[in-house]
Amino acid sequence: MENLTKLLNWEDVKGWFYVLNDLSIFYVILPFFIVELVRYTFLKQMSWDIIKDSIANMITFGAFVFIEYALGILFITKLYFWVYEHISLTHLPITWITIICCILLADFAYYWDHRMMHRIGIGWVTHTVHHSSPHFNMSVAYRFGPLDAVFPLLFSLPIVMLGFNPILVLFCEAFVQVFQTLLHTEAVGKLIKPIEAIFNTPSHHRVHHGSNRQYWDKNYAGILIIWDKIFGTFEPEVEKVVFGVSEPINSNNPITVFFHGFTRFADKLKNIKGFSNKLKAFVKPPDWEPSDE
Amino acid sequence: MTGVKYFIISFFIVGTLAGIPHYFAKDTTTETEILNPYENLEGKWSATFKSTFFKGIIHYKFNKENNSFYITRVIEENGTDYRDNSLSLELKEYNGTSGKGIYHYQDEKVKEKIKCEVTFKSPNKLKVIYNYKGYPITETWTKLKQ
Numbered sequence: 001m002e003n004l005t006k007l008l009n010w011e012d013v014k015g016w017f018y019v020l021n022d023l024s025i026f027y028v029i030l031p032f033f034i035v036e037l038v039r040y041t042f043l044k045q046m047s048w049d050i051i052k053d054s055i056a057n058m059i060t061f062g063a064f065v066f067i068e069y070a071l072g073i074l075f076i077t078k079l080y081f082w083v084y085e086h087i088s089l090t091h092l093p094i095t096w097i098t099i100i101c102c103i104l105l106a107d108f109a110y111y112w113d114h115r116m117m118h119r120i121g122i123g124w125v126t127h128t129v130h131h132s133s134p135h136f137n138m139s140v141a142y143r144f145g146p147l148d149a150v151f152p153l154l155f156s157l158p159i160v161m162l163g164f165n166p167i168l169v170l171f172c173e174a175f176v177q178v179f180q181t182l183l184h185t186e187a188v189g190k191l192i193k194p195i196e197a198i199f200n201t202p203s204h205h206r207v208h209h210g211s212n213r214q215y216w217d218k219n220y221a222g223i224l225i226i227w228d229k230i231f232g233t234f235e236p237e238v239e240k241v242v243f244g245v246s247e248p249i250n251s252n253n254p255i256t257v258f259f260h261g262f263t264r265f266a267d268k269l270k271n272i273k274g275f276s277n278k279l280k281a282f283v284k285p286p287d288w289e290p291s292d293e
Numbered sequence: 294m295t296g297v298k299y300f301i302i303s304f305f306i307v308g309t310l311a312g313i314p315h316y317f318a319k320d321t322t323t324e325t326e327i328l329n330p331y332e333n334l335e336g337k338w339s340a341t342f343k344s345t346f347f348k349g350i351i352h353y354k355f356n357k358e359n360n361s362f363y364i365t366r367v368i369e370e371n372g373t374d375y376r377d378n379s380l381s382l383e384l385k386e387y388n389g390t391s392g393k394g395i396y397h398y399q400d401e402k403v404k405e406k407i408k409c410e411v412t413f414k415s416p417n418k419l420k421v422i423y424n425y426k427g428y429p430i431t432e433t434w435t436k437l438k439q
Contacts, residue, residue, distance in 0.1 A: 005317045090315065092314050093318055095314070095317070095318075098314040101310045108307065112303070159311075162311040163311070163315065231299055231302070
């Protein structure tokens, strides 16, 4: 217990997260993506579509990072620190217990944030980008929508209010994202039962990306699948997964991919009658339609 | 009904995950007290005064050798900017979050010692409370960027 409550050197903590988060692309994600490309070739599934899709994924990631940095510099970091200084509980010391609990809270926040992105119209407008690929590999993990960095704010600020260091919260959120990234693969089958029971796995996450009707809005988890089991959104992988969205975009143009959620939502709004119904479309589920139409 | 159930469960989960580190934080503080409670005071601090005795800004630097703050710069309201060594704050005791000390003031004519209490409010805020000539005074010091 002493080790868990010992005050850690903040510089060391930053170093550990740098290795786990920032460098992971070099020592695990990129090598694994190469393995996936070899696997596609070996199974004679390699196609120009996969290559173009992967390039589009990387470009959307670039656009997402640009927006995230701009928001971060202008607004988010300041807001986090303002909340930390003015409306948070006693500031927690950086110990192993604090880090473990912060990761679990970030994972829990990720579950609800992710569920909201699927279940309200304005959330799906941006998150549909991530689900629109008909393929499933590491590059799809980097396929982000324009506002994907905004919604997590609503869920991570309460963690800061609870006394967790804002930078630690950002590190933990990034750690959940990196763990999630590793799940985007068809190359790994089901893992041993205890792991499948507790953790989110490639199998569980394939279900999340499925366009098969029974797989819609299931398995929102980041690291722990137990959140889905507790909150009634768990679905095991049984039927072969068909990846993508129910209405495919049939395009690898990065601009089309990045903004298709907005263009589709704008079309939907045009066809909805009444101002209040238009407003409802922002917060109702993506498949909601006014009853009087 | 399901929504209420999920809210209660979520509240319990968040309460537990936030409660655990707060519960054990007490143990951590004890250890930091033993290690170096004065660590969070290191660096430069700025205090703004609007009293009848002085209007302006004073910059202090913490000296860890003798646990005292020394003036590095005085900026008067009219913009006059100078160095000064008439005032220092010596901490007699400090546990990492609060403590007691003495303000030492000395010029050619006067030599004064004023008891004060110090509270570490956050990594960027320090509160110094004392009585001067019957007036209760609260100073809020702000950490300066290095």
